[in-house]
Amino acid sequence: MKKLYILFLRLLRKLKILKLIQIKVRSRIKNNIFYVPIIGEIGFDNLDVSEKWMLDVLDDLSLLDGSTVIDVGVNIGQTLLKIKEVNNNVNYYGFEPNTKCVDYVNTMIECNKWKNVYIIPAGISLLSGVSVLDFYSDSPADSCASFQRGFRGQGVVKSSYCATCSGHDVEKTIGKNNVSLLKIDVEGYELEVVLALANLIKSMRPNILIEILPAYTIDNEIRIERQAKVSDILSSLGYVIYRIHKNRFNGLLSYEEITNFGVHDRLDWCDYLLKPVNL
Numbered sequence: 001m002k003k004l005y006i007l008f009l010r011l012l013r014k015l016k017i018l019k020l021i022q023i024k025v026r027s028r029i030k031n032n033i034f035y036v037p038i039i040g041e042i043g044f045d046n047l048d049v050s051e052k053w054m055l056d057v058l059d060d061l062s063l064l065d066g067s068t069v070i071d072v073g074v075n076i077g078q079t080l081l082k083i084k085e086v087n088n089n090v091n092y093y094g095f096e097p098n099t100k101c102v103d104y105v106n107t108m109i110e111c112n113k114w115k116n117v118y119i120i121p122a123g124i125s126l127l128s129g130v131s132v133l134d135f136y137s138d139s140p141a142d143s144c145a146s147f148q149r150g151f152r153g154q155g156v157v158k159s160s161y162c163a164t165c166s167g168h169d170v171e172k173t174i175g176k177n178n179v180s181l182l183k184i185d186v187e188g189y190e191l192e193v194v195l196a197l198a199n200l201i202k203s204m205r206p207n208i209l210i211e212i213l214p215a216y217t218i219d220n221e222i223r224i225e226r227q228a229k230v231s232d233i234l235s236s237l238g239y240v241i242y243r244i245h246k247n248r249f250n251g252l253l254s255y256e257e258i259t260n261f262g263v264h265d266r267l268d269w270c271d272y273l274l275k276p277v278n279l
Contacts, residue, residue: 013041024111029085030055035111036081042104042141043076050078053244054209056252057273058086061181061207065089068177070170070206072124072193073185075143077105084114091116093174097123097133097147097162100140120173123147123186124193125164133162144187151188167196179206188213191226194233202237208274216265227261235259239274 027036027047036046049055063069063083067090071079074096083092094117096102102121109117125131125147134156136144144152147164165173179200184193190212194201201208212230215223231241242255246268255273 013044029081032085032088034081034084035108037104037107037111039104039107040140042100043108046076046078046081046108049082050250051082051271052250053246053252053271054079055082055085057209057244058082058181060252063087063090063180066091067180068093068174069181069183070174070179071095071183072197073183073187074105074119075101075185076141077108079183079185080105080108080117084112088114089116090180091174091177092118094119095122095124095165095170097121097131097164098141098145098160099162104141118173120165122163122165123189124167124170124196125189126166126192126196127164128166128169129164130161131164133160135159146187146189147192148186148188167199170197171200179204182206182208184208184210188223188226190230194230198233198237201234205238205276207276208234208239208272210272210274211270212261212272213270214265214267215261215263218263220263224263231260234274238277240277242273242275243269244271244273245269 022039025036025038025047027034029049037043063086065087069083069090069092071092071094074080074094080092080094083090096119099121102119105119123131131147133145133147134149135142135158136152136155137157184190186193190210212227215227241258243258245253245256247253
């Protein structure tokens with residue numbers, strides 16, 4: 001039944017009708033039913049479970065009741081849905097600079113009557129202020145949008161001024177909550193986020209889920225240099241890097257311990273789990 005409904009919605013999308021309506025769809029993720037709003041096409045991708053491997057990783061991490069998750073790069077709440085499937089009783093703080101995404105996720109929170117979920121309409125950077133967010137598609141919820149200027153070359157479709165907050169502001173926001181998981185998905189802006197949150201990482205030592213997109217070739221010196229700095233910082237803070245390998249169903253296959261992110265061209269090698277070790 002769900003598949004037929006999704007096919008119907010895809011037809012509405014193709015006919016450019018979906019963007020004219022707002023609906024709420026019941027969707028199952030493993031053992032739980034959630035309400036997924038679709039607002040002007042935003043949210044359609046939440047009807048299918050993307051990144052199934054993340055559900056497996058979150059299960060492995062065994063998030064405890066009352067623990068705190070920081071999600072840097074909420075987009076349309078893909079990770080939030082998975083967190084709620086794994087444990088509904090964690091504190092969730094999501095940072096997202098795109099106000100269209102913020103509005104959508106707040107609607108999803110209201111639809112599901114979730115508690116202890118907080119969306120901060122800002123990115124994380126070295127300083128609090130205003131930065132330029134570049135979009136690489138016409139989608140108002142472009143998942144490739146980045147604060148890192150020129151990250152994807154000359155393909156910028158539009159730009160928008162968005163708020164950023166410093167690591168100090170993040171610590172003030174979450175208060176005394178101890179962070180057990182930090183997820184970072186910021187399309188090339190990882191270095192600034194890691195630097196901004198270095199004090200929090202050092203003191204709270206959360207597990208870290210991070211996406212690092214490929215450098216592709218040795219000629220991409222800027223990406224290689226920035227990625228090396230990220231791995232050096234996290235290594236100095238006492239973290240071991242594991243590359244997450246997926247199976248053919250996009251679930252978790254295995255963890256591979258590595259010393260750096262390396263130079264490669266594989267999009268299926270972009271997700272990493274970093275675990276703290278005793279210094």
